Every structure is written in C-alpha cells, then in structure tokens.
Amino acid sequence: MTTGIEENAMKRRLRRELRLLQAYAIVSLLALVFIAGAAFMRAGAPEKFDEITVQRLNVVDANGTLRLVLAGKDRMHPGVIDGKTIDRRRAVAGLVFFNDDGDEVGGLTFRGEVKDGHRRADAGIMFDQL
Known part of the structure; x- marks a missing residue:
C-alpha cells in the first residue's frame, strides 16, 4: 500500500515527465514546421548554376x-x-x-x-x- 508521501512523489514525477514530453512535442513540431517552410520557400526559387554538364x-x-x-x-x-x-x-x-x-x-x-x-x-x- 502506498502512503500519501509516496503518492505525492509519484504525482510530481509524472507531472515532470508529462512537462518533458510536452516540451519535446512542441520542439519537434517547431522543427518540422521550420524544415517544411524552408523546403517550400526554396522550391519556388529558380536554380542558378555557374556551370552544368549534361549529355x-x-x-x-x-x-x-x-x-x-x-x-x-x-x-x-x-x-x-x-x-x-x-x-x-x-x-x-x-x-x-x-x-x-x-x-x-x-x-x-x-x-x-x-x-x-x-x-x-x-x-x-x-x-x-x-
């Protein structure tokens, strides 16, 4: 059986882990938005080359x-x-x-x-x- 002290410690640990997971999700989402935005911004720009070799x-x-x-x-x-x-x-x-x-x-x-x-x-x- 758990005591009130153990329950409080477990709740604090779960809250801390939940905040860590929320922060990870936010950072991952921001990184994904940045990468997708950079890809779409680059896609519209015409390519310029100093030299190109083709057959x-x-x-x-x-x-x-x-x-x-x-x-x-x-x-x-x-x-x-x-x-x-x-x-x-x-x-x-x-x-x-x-x-x-x-x-x-x-x-x-x-x-x-x-x-x-x-x-x-x-x-x-x-x-x-x-």
Whole structure:
C-alpha cells in the first residue's frame, strides 16, 4: 500500500515527465514546421548554376511538349514526323526544334572527325516546312 508521501512523489514525477514530453512535442513540431517552410520557400526559387554538364538537354513547354533538344552525337534525338519517331541514329551534335504537335521542324547540327589523317568537319542548318 502506498502512503500519501509516496503518492505525492509519484504525482510530481509524472507531472515532470508529462512537462518533458510536452516540451519535446512542441520542439519537434517547431522543427518540422521550420524544415517544411524552408523546403517550400526554396522550391519556388529558380536554380542558378555557374556551370552544368549534361549529355542531353530537353526543353519542354508548360504542358510538357518537347520543344528543343540540345545534345552531343551519342544522345541526339532521332526526330519525330507526324507523331512517329524516326528510327535513325544521328552521328551529329546540335539542336533539334519541335513544333506544337511535337514534330521536328528544323535544327542546327555540327560534326567533325579525323579520318586517315585528314580532318573533316561540317555544319548544317535546317528549316522544315509544315
């Protein structure tokens, strides 16, 4: 059987533990709010880079339609005509432009190579008609 003194000591200990748990909950909530707020504030800011290295860059418009591809020769887009991807490999680097329907409408290409000790290079600019 517990005495009044023991009950008072137990109540004080329980109150102290309850205050500690309440403080822990408040601190955890504040930390969560701070982290979530920082994440959302950062998400809206545009990224700025001094330099970026990619093998291929796809530019899309607001609805996700591909508008431009900038790529090296190993990752160049094969092209799309009438909604069908052309089954071809392009051994050129450059830009390919696409219209509102996602079809290729032109581009800029560059290529250079050394073959049998001779240097060879070419470039092209294409504008497709609709």
